[in-house]
Amino acid sequence: MLIGPDGTTAKPKVACLVVAAGRGLRAGGGLPKQYRPIAGIPMLKRTLQALASFDCIDTVLPVIGHGDVPDFESQVGQITGVLPPVFGGATRQASVLCGLEALASAGPPDLVLVHDGARPFVSVTMVERVIVALRNGSAAVIPVLPVTDTIKRVDEDRHIVRETVDRTVLRRVQTPQGFRFDVLLDAHRAATGAELTDDAAVMEQAGADVNAVDGDAENTKITTPEDFQEADRKMIASQSVRTGMGFDVHRFEPGDAVTLCGVSIPHTARLAGHSDADVGLHALTDAILGAIAAGDIGDHFPPSDPQWKGAASDRFLRHAADLVAARGGAVTHVDVTLICEKPKIGPHKEAMRMTIAGILGVDIDQVSVKATTTEKLGFTGRGEGIAAQAVASVRV
Ligand SMILES: Nc1ccn([C@@H]2O[C@H](COP(=O)(O)OP(=O)(O)OP(=O)(O)O)[C@@H](O)[C@H]2O)c(=O)n1
Numbered sequence: 001m002l003i004g005p006d007g008t009t010a011k012p013k014v015a016c017l018v019v020a021a022g023r024g025l026r027a028g029g030g031l032p033k034q035y036r037p038i039a040g041i042p043m044l045k046r047t048l049q050a051l052a053s054f055d056c057i058d059t060v061l062p063v064i065g066h067g068d069v070p071d072f073e074s075q076v077g078q079i080t081g082v083l084p085p086v087f088g089g090a091t092r093q094a095s096v097l098c099g100l101e102a103l104a105s106a107g108p109p110d111l112v113l114v115h116d117g118a119r120p121f122v123s124v125t126m127v128e129r130v131i132v133a134l135r136n137g138s139a140a141v142i143p144v145l146p147v148t149d150t151i152k153r154v155d156e157d158r159h160i161v162r163e164t165v166d167r168t169v170l171r172r173v174q175t176p177q178g179f180r181f182d183v184l185l186d187a188h189r190a191a192t193g194a195e196l197t198d199d200a201a202v203m204e205q206a207g208a209d210v211n212a213v214d215g216d217a218e219n220t221k222i223t224t225p226e227d228f229q230e231a232d233r234k235m236i237a238s239q240s241v242r243t244g245m246g247f248d249v250h251r252f253e254p255g256d257a258v259t260l261c262g263v264s265i266p267h268t269a270r271l272a273g274h275s276d277a278d279v280g281l282h283a284l285t286d287a288i289l290g291a292i293a294a295g296d297i298g299d300h301f302p303p304s305d306p307q308w309k310g311a312a313s314d315r316f317l318r319h320a321a322d323l324v325a326a327r328g329g330a331v332t333h334v335d336v337t338l339i340c341e342k343p344k345i346g347p348h349k350e351a352m353r354m355t356i357a358g359i360l361g362v363d364i365d366q367v368s369v370k371a372t373t374t375e376k377l378g379f380t381g382r383g384e385g386i387a388a389q390a391v392a393s394v395r396v
């Protein structure tokens with residue numbers, strides 16, 4: 001059991017480093033593999049979303065390549081619970097040390113998990129197994145799987161089989177590997193010699209005991225083009241398409257501009273509301289929440305909470321999209337209809353589509369924005385306010 005500084009067994013602070021500074025050479029292609037999509041979502045985004053949604057992890061810190069900031073911003077972006085990335089090094093081992101030093105400077109955690117950005121199918125049950133073993137006193141814990149094929153040792157040109165190896169003592173190793181933070185940092189700082197391919201090897205070199213827990217066969221590392229194909233196939237086969245709808249109304253009050261679908265439009269009035277009153281993004285946020293049966297915008301951002309006063313509504317929409325991604329899903333299409341006599345929506349439709357596509361991280365052709373009047377009938381016809389309807393399709 002981990003003993004806190006005051007001698008109690010308080011819940012330890014758990015950080016998770018996600019190393020993603022590799023080049024992905026074995027996966028081929030131009031873009032480093034961590035930024036390439038699996039069933040529509042960039043692999044690193046999947047990994048970070050999953051880890052950030054686990055209650056047993058307090059902090060998630062990505063470690064990325066020096067030249068990868070544009071890819072990180074465009075393919076991953078901000079994720080609630082994920083710290084801004086730090087830069088890694090030329091090898092996985094060097095990248096882990098960069099991440100550990102960053103955590104040490106920011107206020108060291110008690111426990112650290114080190115996970116490959118290239119393992120997007122990490123499960124909370126496996127992470128909990130690692131953390132429980134650490135809390136029970138281990139300084140180093142790795143998830144492992146049995147070897148299920150017969151293993152041969154072959155000669156160098158691989159044409160002659162020399163022997164059959166005893167596979168009962170062999171294990172396939174996964175991440176996240178978990179450690180007492182101070183012990184892993186010391187071991188990494190002291191590491192010498194040839195590159196070590198996992199953190200357990202760094203601990204072994206330092207003379208520490210490493211314990212094993214059961215890994216998870218689903219938690220594969222995406223390494224080759226075939227791994228991408230298989231991951232795509234598995235994800236798509238396991239998902240279904242769902243639809244949600246949203247509706248919202250805001251009334252006018254004195255002012256000089258309205259914000260609709262993230263675009264500010266000069267007008268003779270503004271929309272009243274607790275946030276920026278962006279009726280289009282509110283309807284769309286509700287549609288996405290509806291598609292994953294996750295309540296409505298008021299459940300996530302209560303109007304009674306002063307922190308959302310005047311908030312820009314892109315935050316609400318991003319949160320809904322993050323929830324979809326945390327379930328391993330993707331928003332596939334959205335369609336918003338704005339209902340008002342004025343202002344004229346037509347000249348702003350493309351800017352609205354682009355803004356929504358940017359927030360959701362989808363292509364502009366997956367976003368439709370339409371507008372209609374109610375022929376001067378009803379409250380929208382009388383110019384008392386604006387209504388919006390939205391439909392969202394997601395694959396989860
Ligand atoms: N200098 C490096 C090299 C690797 N990694 C990370 O370590 C994890 C496991 O490494 P691997 O699958 O071997 O990734 P790459 O090194 O990118 O792949 P390749 O060897 O095919 O180039 C990956 O998430 C990778 O981004 C890292 O952070 N820094």
Ligand SMILES: C[C@](O)(CO)[C@H](O)COP(=O)(O)O
Nearest residue numbers: 092116173174175197198221
């Ligand atoms: C750490 C690791 O994921 C354990 O299986 C793996 O060793 C890292 O990747 P590599 O392909 O061995 O560099």
